[in-house]
Amino acid sequence: MSKTFNRFFRYITFKQFTIFNLLTIILIFIIGVGISIGSFEFSVLKYFNNSLTTLEKEVLMNIRFPRVILAAVVGAALSMSGACLQGLFRNPLADPGLIGVSAGAALGAAFSIAMSAEFFPDFLLTPYLLPFSAILGSAFVISILFIITRGFGFEGMTYMLLAGIAINAFAGVGIGILTYISDDAELRGLTFWTMGSFGGVTWTLIIPAIIIILSTIIWTLRISRKLDLLQLGESEAYRLGVDIKKLRFDIIMSSAIIVGISVSLTGMIGFVGLVVPHLVRLFGGVNHHYLLPCSALTGAILMVSSDLLSRILIQPAELPVGLITSAIGSPFFLWLIFRMRNK
Amino acid sequence: MSIEIKNISYTVKDFEILKEVSLKIKKNEIFSLLGPNGSGKSTLLRIVSGDIQPNFGTVKFDDTMLDKISIIDRARIRSVMSQSQEIIYDFSVKEVIEMGWLEGKEFVTEKFDNALIKVGDECKISHLFDKSFNQLSGGEKRKVHFARTLIQMYNKDFETKSRYIMLDEPTANLDISHELQLIKILKKKSQEGFGIFIILHDLNLAYHFSDKVAFIKKGKIHALGTPNEVYKEEILSDVYDLDVSFDKTIKKISYY
Numbered sequence: 001m002s003k004t005f006n007r008f009f010r011y012i013t014f015k016q017f018t019i020f021n022l023l024t025i026i027l028i029f030i031i032g033v034g035i036s037i038g039s040f041e042f043s044v045l046k047y048f049n050n051s052l053t054t055l056e057k058e059v060l061m062n063i064r065f066p067r068v069i070l071a072a073v074v075g076a077a078l079s080m081s082g083a084c085l086q087g088l089f090r091n092p093l094a095d096p097g098l099i100g101v102s103a104g105a106a107l108g109a110a111f112s113i114a115m116s117a118e119f120f121p122d123f124l125l126t127p128y129l130l131p132f133s134a135i136l137g138s139a140f141v142i143s144i145l146f147i148i149t150r151g152f153g154f155e156g157m158t159y160m161l162l163a164g165i166a167i168n169a170f171a172g173v174g175i176g177i178l179t180y181i182s183d184d185a186e187l188r189g190l191t192f193w194t195m196g197s198f199g200g201v202t203w204t205l206i207i208p209a210i211i212i213i214l215s216t217i218i219w220t221l222r223i224s225r226k227l228d229l230l231q232l233g234e235s236e237a238y239r240l241g242v243d244i245k246k247l248r249f250d251i252i253m254s255s256a257i258i259v260g261i262s263v264s265l266t267g268m269i270g271f272v273g274l275v276v277p278h279l280v281r282l283f284g285g286v287n288h289h290y291l292l293p294c295s296a297l298t299g300a301i302l303m304v305s306s307d308l309l310s311r312i313l314i315q316p317a318e319l320p321v322g323l324i325t326s327a328i329g330s331p332f333f334l335w336l337i338f339r340m341r342n343k
Numbered sequence: 344m345s346i347e348i349k350n351i352s353y354t355v356k357d358f359e360i361l362k363e364v365s366l367k368i369k370k371n372e373i374f375s376l377l378g379p380n381g382s383g384k385s386t387l388l389r390i391v392s393g394d395i396q397p398n399f400g401t402v403k404f405d406d407t408m409l410d411k412i413s414i415i416d417r418a419r420i421r422s423v424m425s426q427s428q429e430i431i432y433d434f435s436v437k438e439v440i441e442m443g444w445l446e447g448k449e450f451v452t453e454k455f456d457n458a459l460i461k462v463g464d465e466c467k468i469s470h471l472f473d474k475s476f477n478q479l480s481g482g483e484k485r486k487v488h489f490a491r492t493l494i495q496m497y498n499k500d501f502e503t504k505s506r507y508i509m510l511d512e513p514t515a516n517l518d519i520s521h522e523l524q525l526i527k528i529l530k531k532k533s534q535e536g537f538g539i540f541i542i543l544h545d546l547n548l549a550y551h552f553s554d555k556v557a558f559i560k561k562g563k564i565h566a567l568g569t570p571n572e573v574y575k576e577e578i579l580s581d582v583y584d585l586d587v588s589f590d591k592t593i594k595k596i597s598y599y
Contacts, residue, residue, distance in 0.1 A: 010452065011441075090431050229442050231430050235394055240442065240495065241418035286432040 011225070011289035019284045023297035027072065027304075034068035034304045035060065039316040067198045068304055070206050071321075074198075074266050075276075075303025076296035077213045077258035082273025083280075083295040084220060087227040087288060088251045089160060092336070095274030096259045099145055099160055100167030101138045102270070105256075105263035107171040108137020113189045114178040131209065135260030141167055142252045198266055198307050198321060209261050217296055220254045223247060224288035269322045271329020272299055278336065302328075344405055344505040345369040346391060346538065351400035353386055353562075360386050361397070361562045368555075370505040370538040373529060375549040377542075378559035379583055384542045385426075385511055387559070391540065392423045392509050405504040418445055421507040422495035426515065428484045430476055436487050437472040443491035447500030458497040465528055466490045481516040489513055489525060496537065507538040514545065526552050546587075546596040550574055558582045 012020070036044040042056045052060065078096060085094040085101075096102050112133035148163045175190075182190055226247050229237040238244050262269075276299045280291055303321075306328070310319040346368040353361040361383045368374045368391075376384050389395050391402055393409050402409040404420060412420070422443065430439065440462065444455050463469035466486050471479065476487060489510075496506045508529070514522040522545075530552055533539050543549045549556055550570045558565040558573060560582050566573040579587035579596070587598045 092431065225446075228434075228438070231432060231434065232439075232442060233427050233429075236423075236425065236427070238394065238414065239392060239418060239423045241415040241445065243414060281432065286434055287438055 011228075011287055013285070013290075016284045016290040016294070020290070020294055020297070023294055023301065027297055027301050030301050030304045030308075031068055031072060034071070034308050035064045037308060038064055038311060062203070066201050066203050066206055067307070069210065070201050070265065071198045071303045071307040072300035073206075073210050073213050074262040074269070075272060075299035075301070075306075076217060077262045077299075078269065078272040079276035079295040079299025079302075080217050080220065080292060081255040081259050082299075083277040083288070083291050084223075084227070084251045084255055085273070086277055087230060087291075088248065090231060090233075091160060092278065092340075093161060093274070095271065096138070096255065097268065097270040097272075098274060098333075099141075099164035100171065101141050101145075101255065101259050102263050102268050103168045103171035104141030105134040105138035105260045106268050107174045108133040108135070108140075108260070109193065109264045110175045110178045110190055111137070113193060114182045114186050128208070131261045131264040134264035135257055138260040138263070139253065139256035142256055146248065146252065193267055201265065206265065209265055213258050213261055216254050216258050220250075221292055223250055224292055227251075227288040227292075267320075267322065269303075270326045271333065272302060272325050274336075275329045275332050276302060278332075344538075346405075346507060346540070347401075347403040348387075348391060349401050349403075351387070351390060351397045351402070353383075353390060353395070353397045359562055361390070364400070364559070364562070364564055366557055366564065366567060368507065368538050368540045370507075370536055371533055372554040373533045373539040373541060373552055374555045374557070375541050375543050375553040376557050376559060377544070377546065377549055377582075378565070382559045383562040384559055388423075388509055388511050388540065388542060392421060393417050404507075418495065419498075419501040420503045420505070421509060422492045424488055424492040424508075424510040424513050426511050428481075428488055434476050435472070436468070436474050436476050436479070439476050439487055440472075440491050440494055443493075443495040445495060445498050445501070447498060454498065454500075458494050462490045462494045462497065465493065465531075467524070482518065482521060485513065485516050486521065486525070489528075493528075493532070505536070505538060507540060508532060509540040511542045512544060513541065514543070514548070522548065546574075546579070550594060550596065 009017075032044075038059070040056075040059050042052070042059075044060065046052045046056070047060065081101075082095050085096065085099070086092055088094075109130050112129045144167070145160060145163055148159060179187065179190055226237070226242045229240050229242050230244075230247065232240075234244050237247075259273075277291060277295045280294045280298050283294070284290060302325070306324040307321050309324050310321045313319055348364060348366050348368075351361055351364040352359065364383075364387060366374070376387065378384055386395075390397050391409075393402075393412075393414070396410065404412060409417075437459070440459065441455070444458065459472075460469070463472065466489060468483070468486050468490055471483060471487065476484065479487065492508060492510070496508060510529075513525055517525060526548060529539050529541065533554070541553075553570055555568070556570050556573050557567045558578065565582050566578045574589055574596075576587060576589050579589065583598070585598055587596060589596055
């Protein structure tokens, strides 16, 4: 652990370290704002002199706080996964949503919602069946993508996006069929889940998710150096002592786990994984010792802010948070394509 | 102290790319591999560096079989400069060179910084360190990759019997003065104790700077020896299917 820590400081510049600290401060601030504002108005500061009413305390600790924390963790997860995939594929357009990984997770999740009654009895683990099948779905899609794009070198970009379109369409069909054959109760579950939101989460469900996602993120930080070397090309990285097969497996599995869990808890939230790593590269550089942790922080900031917007824009109703991230992300995506064309 | 290559054969889909190739790359020597396009030079280099496994034959580094050496240890005893050079993201030149630096048990900043200064002086690229790699010219990119290949061999933390530098046409894209500069650095490295294995196209350059030369044609070693032994008009003409003349007084090859 201390080795990782030392390396981190070796490879980042003073400017990058400053950005890292600034992002941390902004994240703490925005989390504070996130738990202070909502359709139910009261002063959060009252928490500190213990003068909250029971209802206010309930809203703060069991509604807003888990929601904001989940938003931060999911934002970090999606951005981290985007940064890792962009590094692995050496392709700036890789994003768990765009290339179909989220859709795979969604299909897996939908499958478990619609089929759980048929195949699994109501036992204790059922709440965790959903994240688990979402992880399987996303791992499956990433493996397919890898088989399709390997060996295509720099042309992999087009192939991967086309494959993503196909996979997204296929997942759409799958979810459609599952919706069609579901009974009323399952349909209800499926519909609520597909709309995607951070609302209605409970500590029991998100605590294991947070632990798994955060530990996966920290574990993934170890591969920063290898991801840097991979940018020279696979054979070059191999010659520098990187076990390419293991690296691929590590990235694919960690992305599948964090995207799978995120999607299973919140539905599909697009473009975060695409936009955030690009922003972070624009701020201060491209090396992964800087890029990975700062992407996680920026993703968390962006997601908590989007969730905040989704709650306050049309109070007391709520916009789906995926709508907001896509509204920010899709023009950014167009700009990215435009810029690449002009290069 | 040498790399010993014995009876290497490599076949892809019934096509024999290399046939029973044997040679020895010693430390303190520049070993140049020459031959027409498609003769199997790059494949041989990839086998020697450990990228691919031959169908038959063995590669030994200082009496250890190559496939018994872990990929991390391989990185410590040989560095490879290949022809590819594109990097998608906007790394700085310094970061690209740093990718070649192998970490020991601990990362000692001073060691790396000293190596960086050394390699920057040797390759005369210190002024490029803070530039963006992707904004360099093709020739400058080559030089940066060359510096990265050198610095990979500069961490003395690892105990190795000998170290080797392998290069696949490192002088492509370089103008004649930079070409000469690069080959002179390699000459110096060989005198410092490195073994150099290099694929070249320029016959004159190879003649003047190599200690050993091998001509390879259609996957077979056609001639092997010191430049003076193998630079014969009939051998050269045979290898390239071209009338090549060799002026012994001024030691120049001409073919047009």
